[in-house]
Amino acid sequence: xxxxxxxxxxxxxxxxxxxxxxxxxxxxxxxxxxxxxxxxxxxxxxxxxxxxxxxxxxxxxxxxxxxxxxxxxxxxxxxxxxxxxxxxxxxxxxxxxxxxxxxxxxxxxxxxxxxxxxxxxxxxxxxxxxxxxxxxxxxxxxxxxxxxxxxxxxxxxxxxxxxxxxxxxxxxxxxxxxxxxxxxxxxxxxxxxxxxxxxxxxxxxxxxxxxxxxxxxxxxxxxxxxxxxxxxxxxxxxxxxxxxxxxxxxxxxxxxxxxxxxxxxxxxxxxxxxxxxxxxxxxxxxxxxxxxxxxxxxxxxxxxxx
Amino acid sequence: xxxxxxxxxxxxxxxxxxxxxxxxxxxxxxxxxxxxxxxxxxxxxxxxxxxxxxxxxxxxxxxxxxxxxxxxxxxxxxxxxxxxxxxxxxxxxxxxxxxxxxxxxxxxxxxxxxxxxxxxxxxxxxxxxxxxxxxxxxxxxxxxxxxxxxxxxxxxxxxxxxxxxxxxxxxxxxxxxxxxxxxxxxxxxxxxxxxxxxxxxxxxxxxxxxxxxxxxxxxxxxxxxxxxxxxxxxxxxxxxxxxxxxxxxxxxxxxxxxxxxxxxxxxxxxxxxxxxxxxxxxxxxxxxxxxxxxxxxxxxxxxxxxxxxxxxxxxxxxxxxxxxxxxxxxxxxxxxxxxxxxxxxxxxxxxxxxxxxxxxxxxxxxxxxxxxxxxxxxxxxxxxxxxxxxxxxxxxxxxxxxxxxxxxxxxxxxxxxxxxxxxxxxxxxxxxxxxxxxxxxxxxxxxxxxxxxxxxxxxxxxxxxxxxxxxxxxxxxxxxxxxxxxxxxxxxxxxxxxxxxxxxxxxxxxxxxxxxxxxxxxxxxxxxxxxxxxxxxxxx
Numbered sequence: 001x002x003x004x005x006x007x008x009x010x011x012x013x014x015x016x017x018x019x020x021x022x023x024x025x026x027x028x029x030x031x032x033x034x035x036x037x038x039x040x041x042x043x044x045x046x047x048x049x050x051x052x053x054x055x056x057x058x059x060x061x062x063x064x065x066x067x068x069x070x071x072x073x074x075x076x077x078x079x080x081x082x083x084x085x086x087x088x089x090x091x092x093x094x095x096x097x098x099x100x101x102x103x104x105x106x107x108x109x110x111x112x113x114x115x116x117x118x119x120x121x122x123x124x125x126x127x128x129x130x131x132x133x134x135x136x137x138x139x140x141x142x143x144x145x146x147x148x149x150x151x152x153x154x155x156x157x158x159x160x161x162x163x164x165x166x167x168x169x170x171x172x173x174x175x176x177x178x179x180x181x182x183x184x185x186x187x188x189x190x191x192x193x194x195x196x197x198x199x200x201x202x203x204x205x206x207x208x209x210x211x212x213x214x215x216x217x218x219x220x221x222x223x224x225x226x227x228x229x230x231x232x233x234x235x236x237x238x239x240x241x242x243x244x245x246x247x248x249x250x251x252x253x254x255x256x257x258x259x260x261x262x263x264x265x266x267x268x269x270x271x272x273x274x275x276x277x278x279x280x281x282x283x284x285x286x287x288x289x290x291x292x293x294x295x296x297x298x299x300x301x302x303x304x305x306x
Numbered sequence: 307x308x309x310x311x312x313x314x315x316x317x318x319x320x321x322x323x324x325x326x327x328x329x330x331x332x333x334x335x336x337x338x339x340x341x342x343x344x345x346x347x348x349x350x351x352x353x354x355x356x357x358x359x360x361x362x363x364x365x366x367x368x369x370x371x372x373x374x375x376x377x378x379x380x381x382x383x384x385x386x387x388x389x390x391x392x393x394x395x396x397x398x399x400x401x402x403x404x405x406x407x408x409x410x411x412x413x414x415x416x417x418x419x420x421x422x423x424x425x426x427x428x429x430x431x432x433x434x435x436x437x438x439x440x441x442x443x444x445x446x447x448x449x450x451x452x453x454x455x456x457x458x459x460x461x462x463x464x465x466x467x468x469x470x471x472x473x474x475x476x477x478x479x480x481x482x483x484x485x486x487x488x489x490x491x492x493x494x495x496x497x498x499x500x501x502x503x504x505x506x507x508x509x510x511x512x513x514x515x516x517x518x519x520x521x522x523x524x525x526x527x528x529x530x531x532x533x534x535x536x537x538x539x540x541x542x543x544x545x546x547x548x549x550x551x552x553x554x555x556x557x558x559x560x561x562x563x564x565x566x567x568x569x570x571x572x573x574x575x576x577x578x579x580x581x582x583x584x585x586x587x588x589x590x591x592x593x594x595x596x597x598x599x600x601x602x603x604x605x606x607x608x609x610x611x612x613x614x615x616x617x618x619x620x621x622x623x624x625x626x627x628x629x630x631x632x633x634x635x636x637x638x639x640x641x642x643x644x645x646x647x648x649x650x651x652x653x654x655x656x657x658x659x660x661x662x663x664x665x666x667x668x669x670x671x672x673x674x675x676x677x678x679x680x681x682x683x684x685x686x687x688x689x690x691x692x693x694x695x696x697x698x699x700x701x702x703x704x705x706x707x708x709x710x711x712x713x714x715x716x717x718x719x720x721x722x723x724x725x726x727x728x729x730x731x732x733x734x735x736x737x738x739x740x741x742x743x744x745x746x747x748x749x750x751x752x753x754x755x756x757x758x759x760x761x762x763x764x765x766x767x768x769x770x771x772x773x774x775x776x777x778x779x780x781x782x783x784x785x786x787x788x789x790x791x792x793x794x795x796x797x798x799x800x801x802x803x804x805x806x807x808x809x810x811x812x813x814x815x816x817x818x819x820x821x822x823x824x825x826x827x828x829x830x831x832x833x834x835x836x837x838x839x840x841x842x843x844x845x846x
Contacts, residue, residue: 052692054692088688
């Protein structure tokens with residue numbers, strides 16, 4: 001059995017007052033693309049910084065390719081390409097100097113690969129860092145993370161600031177990197193991003209991992225936006241619809257009803273028996289809608305565990 | 307008001323540190339007056355007569371002295387003359403940081419997005435610095451009054467407030483002028499160009515005391531209007547029109563800065579040369595320097611390092627010239643024999659140079675070390691350290707490389723100043739032992755390392771105030787060592803100075819025990835900082 005690219009056990013970083021990361025158990029296989037979803041402040045960056053050995057966990061452990069993230073941090077970083085959420089300032093250094101500076105630190109810099117990635121994203125490495133736009137700073141971060149062909153990429157919200165064309169290019173680069181055998185751990189709060197590239201998704205909320213699922217599994221959680229239109233001669237069974245299990249957000253306007261259905265359709269269809277439904281439209285849930293529904297601050301943590 | 311509060315909040319550590327330094331500086335000088343000038347009127351008059359001759363040799367730096375037989379006259383000359391230089395440097399650092407540093411960090415963009423106009427941002431920055439400079443100058447005044455109380459005298463409040471107001475007015479005039487310059491030139495050149503302007507204005511005024519040809523131009527210099535007021539000595543004056551001119555400079559320069567800020571693009575200069583057409587490059591730098599540890603960091607700091615090296619070499623040469631110029635006349639003053647006996651040991655020129663230049667050189671090299679500590683703190687807080695540590699380098703290696711970079715940087719600076727002293731001494735016919743000169747120059751390196759090591763330890767625990775605390779420690783160390791013998795401070799107080807262990811290598815050779823202690827402190831503090839670095843969370 002191959003060694004997991006990332007394995008955490010009860011990984012926790014407690015900042016007090018309920019902030020931080022708590023009991024993160026995660027296993028990510030080699031060549032897997034794992035999306036780590038959550039809103040700002042959910043604990044995504046904390047988890048990533050624990051994996052990178054930047055902060056010490058309060059308890060628990062994290063391993064990358066079997067190496068302890070703290071004890072073997074130098075060996076770990078030989079295998080990892082890292083892209084922070086925000087690029088630090090490099091002032092008047094030119095892009096090519098930043099690459100050479102950090103590449104020199106890592107050793108064995110491949111100038112050909114650097115050129116290929118920079119060309120691909122049209123990143124002018126001759127300009128000074130302070131002249132870069134936020135998108136160009138992100139592109140520089142991409143060059144720095146990918147330039148040594150790492151076995152694992154840890155990317156903290158990598159596409160923020162990139163325009164749609166460059167985002168697409170970035171997704172292609174991720175796919176190629178995965179094809180080449182690398183594992184990818186990608187944090188994001190953009191669901192369409194993980195839809196594009198991830199095999200599995202973990203959703204983190206208030207520092208706790210609430211769900212890990214295959215992308216298909218996420219799609220299959222039954223949540224539908226339903227619009228019903230009744231014939232004018234029919235009484236709308238409003239009370240029955242409202243009391244049906246799994247039916248929420250019911251809005252009635254004349255003979256038109258909209259609602260959300262969680263789970264199977266059977267209970268709703270039963271209460272419609274006897275009424276003349278002239279039109280029924282069901283919208284497939286996007287990951288975005290799913291996320292927003294289950295991720296509301298007032299939603300119970302177990303919601304996604306159903 | 308919110309913008310003013312924000313500006314004050316961002317600069318609070320600088321303000322507290324600087325106010326602490328100014329208080330300490332005037333306190334030590336005023337309290338020291340009673341130790342060196344005596345307590346009877348006759349003693350003080352004799353002291354004033356002797357000291358006036360020293361002052362007459364230093365008019366190239368400081369305004370002429372008045373009533374040196376009084377604590378007010380002495381402090382006006384000894385402290386408030388130097389404070390004008392210190393406040394203008396503070397104004398330079400603060401204004402270039404506010405005008406360009408905040409812009410580079412994106413803070414200005416965020417503030418502008420709140421709907422605050424550019425004119426109000428400039429006004430708020432200038433107003434905040436005006437408040438800060440009044441606080442720091444009042445701290446200087448408080449130091450004088452505390453020193454007088456220590457000498458069992460009292461000092462009237464009115465002249466203290468007047469002196470503080472003039473000092474604050476000078477600082478704000480410099481601040482607004484730097485703010486204006488920072489709008490006109492490219493961001494990376496702002497501090498250098500503005501610093502050159504402030505230096506030129508200072509020299510214009512000070513050199514005009516010696517060169518008649520500059521008399522006609524000195525009205526251009528704010529330092530001229532500063533020295534027209536001398537409120538502290540009895541019979542001194544508070545020149546209201548001159549102070550109003552300083553305030554007018556502040557307002558006009560601030561207004562022009564606001565106008566320039568209104569007209570220019572963020573991140574650009576008001577006047578910028580059009581960028582030359584250049585095809586994009588996708589190649590990484592092939593320079594070998596980036597591949598070698600330590601060398602790549604020295605190369606990264608090359609501009610700063612060159613500035614420090616040339617700056618210290620130039621100052622060293624000036625001190626050698628000053629030594630030749632002022633020692634002979636001073637030797638003819640019988641009253642100064644006791645003064646020299648207290649601070650000098652061995653051959654007169656070598657001893658003078660050893661005490662005068664290498665005393666200042668220790669302070670300056672400590673300043674270099676402190677700027678590097680500031681950089682380490684900034685690397686930690688802005689995420690650069692995190693990106694460095696995402697490479698296969700251990701935290702211990704980062705500490706070791708930082709220490710090595712600082713050591714080689716200090717070595718380059720010390721060697722540059724040593725060569726300057728050697729060459730200029732040759733031209734001034736001052737006979738120096740080359741071996742001793744090399745030792746004295748090289749001994750500056752462990753001094754720099756002590757501050758760096760303590761700073762590394764401090765920055766690991768208290769990254770924000772680390773620079774301020776180190777600065778106060780360096781300045782207090784300098785004052786304790788320079789003024790301790792004169793004021794007959796107890797040995798244990800003088801031993802607290804970080805510079806005590808340096809010894810007098812130019813005259814007496816290296817103090818091996820002192821060097822050993824320096825090395826132990828450096829090793830212990832860097833080892834401790836490596837342990838702390840290993841255990842701490844990066845970026846917090």
